[in-house]
Amino acid sequence: MMCESDNESENNSSAHISVFEQRAYIKIETIRGKTVPEIHAALNEVCGTDTVDRSTVQRWHQRFRDGRISIDNNPRSGRPSTVTQDNTNAAILATLLDEDRRITVREIENETGISKSSVHRILTEILQKRKIAARWVPHFLSPEQKDTRKDICRELLSRYENEKETFLDRIIAIDETWIRDFEPELKSQSNIWKGITSPRAKKVRRQQTKVKQMMIFAFDKLGIIVTHRVPIGSSVTGDYYKTFLAKKLLPEIRKKRPGMLQNGVSILHDNARPHIGAPVVALLEKYGWERLKHPPYSPDLSPPDFDLFPKLKEPRFPVFPT
Structure with missing residues (x-):
């Protein structure tokens, strides 16, 4: 693998493994028959805090198993070349939500490279999404x-x-x-x-x-x-x-x-x-x-x-x- 080890990265703080490089590694290891836990563990060993989330590894692992070749984000077909960056990013986020409704803002940030604040703004303002918990029901009705x-x-x-x-x-x-x-x-x-200098109250x-x-x-x-x-x-x-x-x-x-x-x-x-x-x-x-x-x-x-x-x-x- 082309990533440097943790010990080496301590001596070379400029080393950084990009999301696309990690996708390339996921693709190679998927072809080799490696499992998601094995791939994620290897990435985490080398990339540390830069490692993509395990759910991201799972998604790309499944895509490559299904025959996907490209490691790039899906382009939005049929859009004019003058489309704004926000609309392009919105298309990428919409695709991710279609694949996994439980994906978090942090996972989207790690997978796409879009900042967390931009992800949140696009989700709430452009895509008009909000994340809610499933409502518990006593029984699924026939x-x-x-x-x-x-x-x-x-x-x-x-x-x-x-x-x-x-x-x-x-x-x-x-x-x-x-x-x-x-x-x-x-x-x-x-x-x-309480005032600025007042101690914080405690309770058992x-x-x-x-x-x-x-x-x-x-x-x-x-x-x-x-x-x-x-x-x-x-x-x-x-x-x-x-x-x-x-x-x-x-x-x-x-x-x-x-x-x-x-x-x-x-x-x-x-x-x-x-x-x-x-x-x-x-x-x-x-x-x-x-x-x-x-x-x-x-x-x-x-x-x-x-x-x-x-x-x-x-x-x-x-x-x-x-």
Whole structure:
């Protein structure tokens, strides 16, 4: 290899292995049958901090295995010769993003030689890109489940358009969640104003308590109707949930929402097994309460999961004292 060793480079600080020279080495070693870790280790041994990232080695290794010959960046075809440098660089960056959506600004800088500030400007201003994390979802919906979700949403929206606020007045949303006895405050919550010469405040890092308890919440458009702590060691079964509806929720509706029972109650809860079991279905039929449809695996359409629980669990100190 034409690169100098680390010891030699200490004596010759002007030695620098360019990105294109490293690509040439990747191409040679790929043809020789070397693996990505082997190639990257050899480059790192000789080039030190100038070494391209392993992901860059991986991309070019794959390109050369697929038959690529050139070590140059892909030109943008069909562009006039008067195209600006920014547009040329934008085309290069767009190609890299098409190949790897997770590529970092630093990796792009190492691979193309474009400065980090220019890479960031082109990505955000010219290509109109922004990097975001994938949104966690509880379940990938099948096409049939997506259709069901759409149909239920349309049905609920249609009912609201026809019945207006009287439809919302009847809805009671119910769900369970784990509540911890102590939630540590966020670092930002301990921010204080200080002078130039003032020492920086310190605080001991505290962990979430392992003590937690299941709680059931029932609320409507006016607010919380009832909260219930499930005894530690117990679980919410169909029979337990039925008892909650009969012994906890019903009395509180009579107490806090006079007239709701006469106007009709619509229960909105998810499709957890305790909620849709035979004991609960029989009780709802006995009371004449409607059970609103809820799409499977759709917590974003559940008022507790979407609105109540995230606000309830915002770090405070303490959240629920023991």
